[in-house]
Amino acid sequence: MTSQQQDLRQKWTDLPDDELDASIINDILGTITDDLWVVAAVADRVIDDPGLLHDLLRIALERTEGTVEHLRNLFVLQDIHGVSAESGKSPSPPSLDDxxxxxFRQKPxxxxxxxxRTSLLDRKDRLDTFVEMCSANIVTAREPETPEWDDDPWIEAGDAEAEQQPLSGAPPLPLSTFLSKTLVDSACLLAAKGSVGPLQVLFKRHGSTxxxxxxxxxxxxxxHIPPSHYQEILPKLDPSRDVEHQPSAEAWRPERDWTEYPSVQAALAASSHATPQWQHSPTSADITPFPMSSQELAVWYQQWAHTTLRLTGMVDIALLMVQHAASQGIPGLDELGEDLLLLSRLVYDAQATAEDGPEADWTxxxxxxxxxxxxxxxxxxLSTPxxxxxxxxxxxxxYLFVLESRAERAGNSDPRFSSRLLxxxxxxxxxxxxxxxxxxxxxxxxxxxxxxxDDEDMARLALACxxxxxxxxxxxxxxxxxxxLPAWSGASGDKDSENAMEMTITLLGTFVTPTTTRPKSxxxxxxxxxxxxxxxxxxxxxxxxxVHLESGEILSRWDAPAPLRWFLQSxxxxxxxxxxxxxMTRRIGSHHALRNQDDxxxxxxxxxxxSRTNDNGLRSALGLLSQSDVLSIFLSGLLKLDIAKSLLGSKKSALSLxxxxxxxxCLTSSREFYDNASSGNxxxxxxxxxxxxxxxxxxxETVTREQEFIEATSRITSFNVETRPGVLLSPIEIRLTKDRLSLISRVLSSNSDAYKYREVILELVDKLGFRGDxxxxxxxxxxxxxxxxxxEDFAQAFETIEVMINTVSRLCSSPGISEAGAEAEAEARLQDAKEVCWMSCFQLGRQTEFFDTHKKLRLLGQALExxxxxxxxxxxxxxxxxxKEDIAQRNQGNNGVSSRRRGLTAVHIQHRQTHRPGTRLPSLASKLQNIHLPASPLVMADGAAIADTFNRVASRFPFSRTSLQTHPVIQSEGNGQGHSRGDDMSWPSLDREEVSTQASRALQRGIGWLIGADE
Structure with a gap:
């Protein structure tokens, strides 16, 4: 290898992806002569620019053509292995060509x-798929969405302009990611992102995988994505075979390359240069290699709908999925579709008017x-009338139609089922x-x-409601x-039917009456x-x-409404x-200030x-009341007196009594108001x-007495009489008082100056019902x-006693006492008056603080009488x-003897005139029976206070150690010698305890009326 080739290789290796362009690719890769190194270099570099990547793949594939052409000529192969898109069978391991x-072992x-080459061909196919996916993503993004409002205020101006501009074709995911992951993982990633357009492209181009x-x-x-957006990749049914339809993939290359033949892939795998494609399946994905049956498809769609509802509550999405499945001929989804359709109407239509959405998260x-x-x-x-x-x-x-259809399909047809529910x-x-x-x-x-x-059902429903x-x-x-309601002419029936109906109405009244077991019908x-x-x-x-409806309107008009069941009960x-x-009368009476005579x-x-009966013989709401009953009730509630008098005096008025x-x-009404009054004024x-x-x-006379009693009640109230400390005497307590004279004592005891107004008190006595008594x-x-x-107002006391003496004198001199009826009772009442009178004279006559001796002698003389x-x-x-006191005073004034004799003579004369021979003297018990000794301390609220008063009053009686006997002169127990009348001890004496006992007994009998004593 020359140094130039070495430099070119190093330059390609050091070249960053972002500096690549077409000219650099041609300058470097086009100059390197080693085809295998160029192909390997291109395979090792994955970039995100589809155009540059396409150029790289083109150069690399061209460098592999010579080798593949040589092998294609050397080994002629037939495509008899692999996966058949139409067979519906899973791939099987290909046979190995030795x-x-x-x-391959000789030529690695x-x-x-x-x-x-196999890898680059697959990459080129994916690159083409990626480009198409980007186009599909643009189309999906440009689909218009219907806005909720035409002028949505939440859409900003920039967003609106962006929607109007064509999208730049942003890829659904980076190209390098798409190429580095398996197709299944990329498909799941696209699905999770909701990129259904690119996902459908992926299924179309690589469906077999x-x-x-x-x-x-x-x-x-x-x-939440509607199924209509990805319905092309949803499972479908092949009706001819009753199994799932497996679509054929639209591959980029109509014919497979020589290197992609199964036998070649098997040889490559056996030579340790590659792994079979079927062994690269992602372990995280569920695999379903066989087509599902129609029942399995129905179950899958049902589970998908349930899962969607459980996770999102979006009934419409679940309904769309089921409808799509039904449109594909998948059976067994009719009932689910009906439920989802009805549920969607409930959620999105029936409850759409709710302010907070549906009332519940329906499942x-x-x-x-x-x-x-x-x-x-x-x-x-949420419906309104x-x-x-x-x-x-x-x-x-x-909904009722669906229920009827299901019942018919189940063989349980009931023609009245829907009617009963309604x-x-x-x-x-x-x-x-x-x-x-x-x-x-x-x-x-x-x-x-x-x-x-049904007309009869309408009547029954109306009556029940x-x-x-x-x-x-x-x-x-x-x-x-x-x-x-319907009207049936001539349907009332004969007399027996009417009697039976009357009995039925009576039973119905009993039926609607509340009981402990059924508080309400x-x-x-x-x-x-x-x-x-x-x-x-x-x-x-x-x-x-x-009739009841008409009566109910009348009662409601006068603010006395009643539910219709009351007309049956009453x-x-x-x-x-x-x-x-x-x-009725009381409710209008409570607003009497707003009513006039016409009302x-x-x-x-x-x-x-x-209260009348109509032409059909049916009684109205007050049918059991007579006319007089109604008139009496009406008058008792008529509180405007001028209107009452006008109605009673009018000849045209129906109020005639x-x-x-x-x-x-009027007396009944008056007493009712009296008893309910909180104040006596x-x-x-x-x-x-x-x-x-x-x-x-x-x-x-009765009306006058009742008026005077009300006036007396008002007068007693003005004295602020208390029934107990801090609580004023109420009108009802005044009426319930058995002895109304005790009210006088309570007035006197509650007000320190009340005794000074004698005429007022006496007038009060008359109005309490004792006029003429x-x-x-x-x-x-x-x-x-x-x-x-x-x-200690002795002057007022003396004047009052004088009036009392004059009254008793008139009683004694009145021929034929007949005030109380029988003569015996009249005599007893006269003795009561005398008893009260002499005791009052005696109490004032013996007071040491009262210094008018002449008046005291007159009082004691009257008491003796x-x-x-x-x-x-x-x-x-x-x-x-x-x-003796008077004589002593007179002796000091040189008038003692003569005055004393004149006084004694006057006493004897008075006594002889009072007790003439033949006069019947009543016993002490009869004289003291029911005697009233009213006094401020004696009219207490309880027995303890009365007993205390007994002691206090008895202590004021000046009983001496001696007492007169019935004889003028009695021998002394000690020496039997008599005493002259002029001496201090000339009158025989009584034992001190005996005198006290006798006085106390007299006082107790005298005020026995206060504590309810009968003896």
Missing amino acids: DILSY SDARMCLL LWPFRLSVLTSIPP LEQWKSMDSLAVICAMLA DTIITSIRKFVLP YDFVLRAPLKMVARIFEESKPTLPSSQRLIS LYGSDSLDEWHVMNHIFEC TPSDLFLFFRPLPLPSLSHALDILD ANDKSSQCARAIR WEWLLEDMLNL DDGAIEDI YNFGDMKLAYECLSIPSRS SVARVKALAMIADTALQA LCPPDRLPEILMAWLRLE
């Missing part, structure tokens, strides 16, 4: 030349696991959608256009549903109830429904109807209409309504006097003590 093997340079690995390549394609498994009704509900989930009919015709009816949806749908469905099912429409074609609805404000929708439950009803019963039920329940009528007259007319009924209604709130109700009826008046005066006494005989000693003792 002559060629012997030659020729063997290497043949091996390099790639076909065993087709499934691995196809599964590498991203699932084929989820779709198949859903029952038919759930599928229908999902298809119509305006779109429901379109959605049913577009989504539901095709009925189930109607029973669950809102009333507005039901109305639209019924509108498209009118009997006037042709049968082919009706969604529900309406009576099963909870709606209270969709009466116009309900009426629209009713208007769409759903439309589906009611549909089962109406299902067996014959045509006459359905017609009668629709007549009843008409058909035989008068109390329920009465409560609904009361609700009330309108309400009365509607209430009367609801007798005076007694009006009075009873009759100037506002419910108490004001209670008071104003009594101005409607004519004046009577002198005994109650005496007891009230006693309470006032005792309260004044506790406040009214007290029972067994209490005389105590009072006399107090009177004598007071007399």
